[in-house]
Amino acid sequence: MVHEQVEGETEDCRLIRACGSYGACPCDEMGGNEEDISKVTNYSEEFVQVFRKSLPLALTLLLQNLISSVSLLFVGRLGSLVLGSVTLANVIFNATTVVFLGLATCLDTLCPQAFGAGNYSLVGLYFQRCVAISAVVSIPISSVWIFSKPLLNLVAKDPDLINISSQYLKCMVGCIPGYIVFECGKKYMQAQGDFHTAQTVLFIGFPFSILANYVFILNSPLGYLGAPLASSLTFALMGTIMVCVMLRSRRCWHEFHWKNVMRGWEPLIRLAVPGIIMIEAEFLAFESLTVLAARFETTELAAQAVATSIQSISFQIPFAVSIAASNRISTHVGRGKIRDCQIATKATLFYMGPAVSTLNFVGLLSGRYFVSSLFTSDLSVVRRAAKLLFVIAVNQIWDVYNVLGAGCLRAQGRQSVGGYLNLVAYYVFGMPLAVYLGFGLDWQAFGFWVGLGFGIFTLAIGEIYCIYISDWPLIMLQAELLHGTA
Known part of the structure; x- marks a missing residue:
């Protein structure tokens, strides 16, 4: 009986009916989009929509994976010891940065739902809160990287390999801010149906990563430590471009206020x-x-x-x-x-x-x-x-x-x-x-x-x-x- 009542309400009504203090009225910002929202869908329409959005996404994911591999290609020229050390460090790096990817999945649920409901600025508020939560989580993750020697001693015995890996992980801390902003920014843009911005950012970031790795690893005294520097600069560039795009298109942006950002974390953490x-x-x-x-x-x-x-x-x-x-x-x-x-x-x-x-x-x-x-x-x-x-x-x-x-x-x-x-x-x-x-x-x-x-x-x-x-x-x-x- 309860479900029948709920269905009667939700079948033709949007969630979050009131625009609320955070969201602008959708009629003010979207106008003609009301027809799109009420348009009846079908299987072929859904197939086409998902297929069309999947193409740039697949390229985006592939390019992002390639950025992670670029450093190994250049570091490999410094010898097998360095290559093995950096590979081991990357295993720990990937295992821990997966936490940021998991955190960002809450935006897969919250941002599109808020956007579909017409509460556009709530999309921006969710983005800001997820970045803040990720920043807090980055503190223990950074600590693991900085003090990684005990962990490395559990999986390796060569002291030179352990030393190189630990130094590499310490320097990778610089990747975190740009990495967080880019990952959360992707979800923010995708919620608005924009699957091309992240792809464009990676089209810029990928060649920059190749150039930075070439310069800092092979043409500077930094050697293998040039790899984390190149990665940090690449993610910083990608995060900066993403923020610039977000601020330029302010339809879903929420004015930044510490009080709003630092509260209401429970729904995000729960997901x-x-x-x-x-x-x-x-x-x-x-x-x-x-x-x-x-x-x-x-x-x-x-x-x-x-x-x-x-x-x-x-x-x-x-x-x-x-x-x-x-x-x-x-x-x-x-x-x-x-x-x-x-x-x-x-x-x-x-x-x-x-x-x-x-x-x-x-x-x-x-x-x-x-x-x-x-x-x-x-x-x-x-x-x-x-x-x-x-x-x-x-x-x-x-x-x-x-x-x-x-x-x-x-x-x-x-x-x-x-x-x-x-x-x-x-x-x-x-x-x-x-x-x-x-x-x-x-x-x-x-x-x-x-x-x-x-x-x-x-x-x-x-x-x-x-x-x-x-x-x-x-x-x-x-x-x-x-x-x-x-």
């Missing part, structure tokens, strides 16, 4: 913590298998490294679709359109899902030998990596649904469901089976991917089931209450 768990659980599962592969022979370890790198690249396609779909569904939630939410969700899972999984499956399966040969000229490594990529290609059939399902859950504000499912799927099913197959049955890295694939399959089934039983009227009510506390 951010399970968002961190979702991303960190998956990241650590994949990274830990690479670390465990060090117990195998060199050829097996090299093949695992190649396969992991290729898998990471292929992941960007469904991840881009997931972000675009999450943004689209969240906007419908903000507008209070239950039917549109259902159509967008079904279009994502039943139309985009098969298309993307087929694309990744066919691409990895047919190109596994060729792509592996781009990473190494050792034929034994290529053959072994191709065997691993066969399993990874098969895993794409359900991994794509895992990624898209996570996006749908973020749109609904149900990150906590995704967090629990990730922990169970990876650490109750996937990882134990992977270790058993890899070491117990001596399938080595092949067993790792088979076991992990089972965990991914379990996760995909769990996410799709939770989405299938979604109580949309309750989701609408919770979203309205969530924004009401802002």
